[in-house]
Amino acid sequence: MAELGLNEHHQNEVINYMRFARSKRGLRLKTVDSCFQDLKDSRLTEDTFTVDEVTEMLDGLRVVVHSEVESELINTAYTNVLLLRQLFCQAEKWYLKLQTDISDLENRELLEQVAEFEKAEFTSGKKANSEIGKPKLAPLNEGVSELLSKEITRLQDENDKLKARLKTIESQATSALDEKFKLERVLKDLEKVQGDQEPKLKTQEVTDLEETVAALKADFEKTLNMSTENQKSLQDNLISTKHDLLKIQEHLSLAEKELDKKFQETAAYRNMKEILTKKNDQVKELRKRLSKYEAED
Known part of the structure; x- marks a missing residue:
């Protein structure tokens, strides 16, 4: 049996979608067949037709078939968009970002692989998944989802803090590098001046x-x-x-x-004071007498 490189669950989902697409395709093919049958029943009642009559019938048939095919293609595109919306909504609940590669949609090898897979699944007579019906997206465990949401929010906050810290460190590193370059230029200038005056000193x-x-x-x-x-x-x-x-x-x-x-309270002091007083009086008396003699002369 051909494989698509998916796990069992996803492969069953693909099989269910292919069954849905096959049923829709079968209905549209029946509609196209009925267009031709209606033309046969309503217009092909005579034995001979003119060119104009044949042209008119074919133009009318073309318009009807064109409308049916266009309607089916539009419906298929819208259906695929709804399918992608389901997958993206489920992924966003788990904070996942899915990507698509449009170029692979026209990969002939992959298309042939899908054709072989469809042939192996629907033409081998197996009825393994014929009664599954329309599957629904499995409901998420709300408790686990809430815990994961909180953890992701916490990690995002921590990531923002780390980004802010990284910016600060980068700014500091830039400032340090600028300062280093300035010091290196100053050192080079000093070494140049020293080289002109005296030999450069060794590092040691x-x-x-x-x-x-x-x-x-x-x-x-x-x-x-x-x-x-x-x-x-x-x-x-x-x-x-x-x-x-x-x-x-x-x-x-x-x-x-x-x-x-x-x-001053001793007797010797008092006696000496009395003697000095008497001497002073005698000197005064002698000076008076001497002054008299000097006046007579």
């Missing part, structure tokens, strides 16, 4: 210099931090020392006053 030497500069920078920062801490400590010590000095000066002033007070 540049690495060593960078490590040395980094170490010096770290030491400088460490020393700077230590210097800052020492300066703060010295400043705190200086403030404390100033406070202590002020306290000592205050104590010395008080002690000096106290000592002066105590010295």
